[in-house]
Structure formats: structure tokens, C-alpha cells
Ligand code: ADP
């Protein structure tokens with residue numbers, strides 16, 4: 263038998279899509295406040311997040327509108343399909359207020375500045391209980407009590423208050439990052455969690471909300487083919503264990519989009535270790551008719567007309583920003599400068615100087631000299647000659663080798679990204695090796711500054727880059743194949759590993775049982791101890807659980823390969839070897855971190871030394 267559902271049940275079902283947890287209530291209410299042009303938004307929660315109040319100083323509503331606002335599909339934001347296609351507001355579905363009201367006891371108090379009195383409407387489980395004029399300041403305040411009191415199932419699905427509060431805070435943070443000019447205050451049981459002033463720049467809002475040091479933030483400002491990408495990405499060293507520090511916005515709307523996250527992570531490939539995720543706040547602006555915002559009830563997903571283009575450009579925007587950034591981390595010595603004597607002037611000079619030096623790392627390098635790592639070479643190729651040798655698109659490494667994921671249009675992907683006006687390399691101070699400390703760190707002089715290099719991390723980074731670049735590079739057939747024995751339990755893993763090893767130049771064959779033979783290895787890794795490498799890899803993979811797709815596995819093999827082949831910490835080096843390593847580092851690109859994400863080098867400037875010795 264078919265029956266028409268009663269209105270309150272319909273409302274509850276609808277609420278199920280929009281109001282899943284306290285965080286969704288806050289999100290919807292805050293979006294409404296932003297749409298109402300509020301300058302200050304106050305959010306207060308209590309009673310294990312079942313009581314939520316959101317107040318604003320926005321436009322407010324006339325009495326008749328306030329009543330309508332609580333009805334389903336009532337909105338002031340669109341009138342027609344054309345409006346929806348050019349939407350600039352956060353809301354447009356006209357569902358949030360009635361949905362929240364259906365699953366709580368809700369009081370709406372609202373007043374336009376021009377009205378004498380405010381309107382107060384009390385709703386319980388979707389039924390209007392009371393409506394009256396009341397004294398209140400201009401703006402709107404929505405108080406939600408006993409959230410989910412009439413939907414016990416929903417209540418049961420809530421996580422711990424701490425988890426829910428985390429989600430709720432994140433919902434506010436997303437809105438706050440999208441609207442840095444609006445003040446936000448979030449209070450839980452009287453305690454302020456977030457207090458952000460009005461009129462902040464995006465930079466200072468990002469800095470405050472994510473707790474980033476300005477020095478670790480890289481600005482992104484990119485525009486091409488009608489797509490604008492703006493925002494900040496953090497240096498690789500700031501990468502986190504999960505994606506909670508990634509924020510994406512499309513035309514001002516916070517979105518959660520996996521493909522956008524992947525595009526950005528690809529730009530960081532090789533700079534952050536696997537299982538680490540870069541911190542980013544990126545705002546994409548695109549013509550409204552190129553994006554469909556109406557694909558998800560909570561409007562957190564969007565669909566682009568040309569997804570590949572947008573994602574490809576996002577990748578480029580980040581890759582370019584990373585490349586143009588100051589690549590050498592500055593050593594953070596204990597600050598000893600007297601307060602007030604700001605050094606912004608020195609700092610800019612420093613920045614200028616090292617912007618140049620940093621760029622030298624960006625110039626496409628020559629093919630790696632196949633000279634055995636141990637034999638030094640005092641004479642280095644004239645740097646200017648090197649620069650011209652090989653104008654390989656720098657895209658290759660930064661975008662992570664896998665070109666198939668780049669946008670298909672040749673015009674959007676095949677341009678050289680390196681700045682065309684680079685100073686010739688020989689005009690930039692080239693580091694000179696001075697010696698080694700603890701057989702682990704190389705100390706070098708760069709102009710008037712001091713450079714300290716972690717020999718293992720740096721060499722590892724170099725080898726990794728080379729291996730990425732020259733995947734199908736020269737392999738060397740072995741006269742005597744190398745036998746490798748694996749544990750019986752590792753055999754299935756080994757089968758998965760073989761195609762990856764083959765692609766990298768290790769021709770490997772099963773020899774029955776747990777025995778395998780390696781018949782060729784890449785020339786650049788000829789010194790490597792193959793059985794140890796393979797067994798270490800298998801251990802690592804077994805420990806870390808499922809290996810995932812080919813690309814992920816390849817990345818892990820490359821990382822491990824670089825680590826095994828690199829100069830070890832504790833290995834004594836001659837000055838020529840040190841210089842060779844430095845030269846190679848300078849010729850390579852993006853040598854800022856090793857594949858594990860640790861720094862490879864630290865710069866201590868003359869200025870910092872002067873300050874430490876109280877000369878300044
Ligand atoms: P939507 O935001 O999709 O339009 P809502 O149910 O969230 O739907 O809100 C319905 C209407 O109520 C909005 O279109 C707006 O006109 C009005 N409204 C809601 N919240 C506020 C607020 N804080 N200030 C002013 N007007 C509001």
C-alpha cells in the first residue's frame with residue numbers, strides 16, 4: 263500500500279541529507295551569516311554540542327521573510343536556473359533552516375537595521391510554536407537546542423564529543439579561510455576555541471588558523487586559461503600525517519575534492535615522504551558556468567566542465583610556486599637581536615640574494631655524470647655552459663614523472679615553466695666545500711654565508727631525482743646474475759615487486775621456490791647490494807601493509823633505492839668528493855629535502871653569524 267508521508271517525516275528525511283552532525287548545523291548557519299554580509303560571526307556550543315548558537319551582524323530579515331525562511335525550498339538567493347548557474351552565494355537550496363528546525367528546538371531571532379523590532383520565531387521538531395516581536399540588535403541569531411532530540415538513530419551515530427568538536431571546528435575554519443575579512447569567534451562551554459579578527463588578509467588568516475610560520479608559507483598566484491589559483495602552500499617540511507590541513511575552495515566555496523588533493527600532492531612528489539600530506543590553502547576562481555555546484559546536498563562537491571584542465575592547472579600552479587620559492591631552509595638560530603631593531607631591510611636583501619641562489623637550483627641540470635661516486639673531480643664544468651646543455655622541461659620532476667595525469671591540451675602542459683630571465687649560473691656564488699663534521703655533515707662556504715649539508719640526505723635526494731628522470735636509463739647486464747633468496751611468506755610480495763623492478767632496470771626472474779635471479783641492474787646503481795636492497799624492501803612493504811597501485815610501489819622502490827645507494831652518514835669523504843656532491847646538488851633541481859622529507863641542507867647567513875657574535 264502506498265501512502266503519502268506526513269510533512270514532519272518528509273522534513274526529517276530531508277534533514278538527513280543536510281544535517282548529519284553538529285558540524286553540519288554550524289556550517290549551514292555560518293554560510294547563511296556570510297551570505298547575509300555579516301562582518302562578525304559568533305558561534306557558541308554546549309551540552310555535548312547538542313546546543314548550538316550562531317549570531318551575526320548581517321542584513322537580518324523582515325518578519326514575513328523570517329517565517330518563509332523556515333519553510334522548505336524558500337530562498338532569497340536564486341529565482342531561476344540562470345541564477346543558479348551564476349551563483350555567488352554559499353546557499354541556494356533553501357533547505358538548511360527548515361532541516362535544522364525539523365530535528366531540534368530552534369529559535370530564530372532576526373532584525374533588519376531599518377526595523378524597530380526583531381522577530382522571534384520558536385520551532386520545535388518542525389512545528390512553529392511561537393512568533394513575536396522582540397527587542398534585539400540588528401542581525402540574526404539562530405539558537406538550536408537538543409539537536410536530534412526526535413531522531414534518536416542520528417544521535418546514536420554521533421562520535422565522541424571531542425571528535426565532533428574537531429569536525430565542527432574544522433567546518434568553521436574552512437569558512438573562516440574562505441572569508442578572511444569576516445571576524446569569527448568559536449566558543450565551547452564558554453571557552454574560546456578560535457578568535458579571528460575582521461579584515462585579515464588571507465596570509466595572516468592562514469598563518470593564524472594553521473599556526474604556520476610565515477617563512478614556511480609559499481604564496482601561490484597563478485592564472486591561465488581562465489582559471490585563477492591563489493593561496494598558500496607550506497614548505498615540504500611542514501607536511502602532516504593526514505589531509506586535514508588541506509583546504510580547497512572553488513569560487514569562494516569550500517569543497518572537498520580528492521582529485522584536487524591528488525593534483526597538489528603530485529606537485530610535491532619527491533619532496534614529502536609517502537604517507538605525508540602537504541599543508542595547502544588554495545582558492546580556485548573559474549567562470550561560474552564552468553562549474554556545477556549543485557551536485558551534493560551539502561554543496562561540498564563540485565563538478566567542473568573540464569575537470570582535467572582545472573586539476574592540471576592546479577598542479578602547475580603549485581609546482582611553479584614550489585620551484586620559485588626559497589629552497590634553502592634558513593637555520594633558525596636563537597634570536598638575539600634587540601627588540602625594535604627590525605631587520606626587514608637585511609631580510610629583504612637576504613631574500614633577494616637567495617632568491618637568486620635558489621634559482622640556480624632550478625636551472626635544468628646536465629645529465630648526471632656517471633663518474634663513480636668515489637672518484638673526485640676538482641675541475642667542475644663551467645656552470646654557464648651547463649645551463650645551456652639541457653633545457654628539459656622542469657615539469658618532469660616536479661609533476662612527478664607521470665605525465666599521463668597532466669592536462670591533455672598541449673598548450674596547457676608543454677610550456678617551459680622555468681623563469682626565462684634567470685641570471686647566468688656563474689654569477690651566483692657557488693658553494694665551496696670546506697670540510698666535514700662528524701663524517702656526516704659537509705660544511706661549505708657560499709659567498710659570505712655558511713652552508714651545512716647532510717651528506718646522506720643530499721646524496722639520497724640526488725639519486726632519487728636521477729632515478730625518477732631516467733627511469734629507462736642504461737642498464738647493465740650482469741655476467742654473473744645475482745641470486746636473491748626471499749622468505750617463503752614474502753614470495754607473493756616479490757611477485758608484485760618484479761614488474762616495478764623491471765621497469766627500473768632490474769631484470770628479475772623467478773628461479774623456483776623462494777629463489778630469484780637478477781640479470782641486469784641500472785648502470786647508475788651498479789654499486790648497490792641487490793639482495794639486501796630487495797630484502798629490505800620486502801620487509802618494509804610487509805610492515806607497511808597493502809602496497810597499492812603500481813605507481814605507489816614504484817615510488818617506494820625508488821625511495822629505497824636512493825637510500826641504499828647514497829653515501830652513508832659516518833662515511834669519511836675527501837674534499838674533492840664533497841665538492842663533487844655539492845656541484846651535483848647545485849646542478850640538480852629542487853634539492854631541498856630528501857625523499858623522506860628531511861632537510862638536505864641548512865644555510866647560516868653572514869647576517870645571522872654577525873648577530874650571534876653581537877657584531878650587529
Ligand atoms: P539558503 O541559504 O539555501 O537560501 P536557508 O534555509 O539556509 O536556505 O535559508 C533560507 C533563507 O533565509 C535564505 O535564503 C536567507 O534569505 C534567509 N536567511 C537565513 N539565514 C540568514 C541570516 N543569518 N541572515 C539573513 N538572512 C538569512
Ligand code: MG
Pocket residue numbers: 290293294352353354356357358359
Ligand atoms: Mg543556507
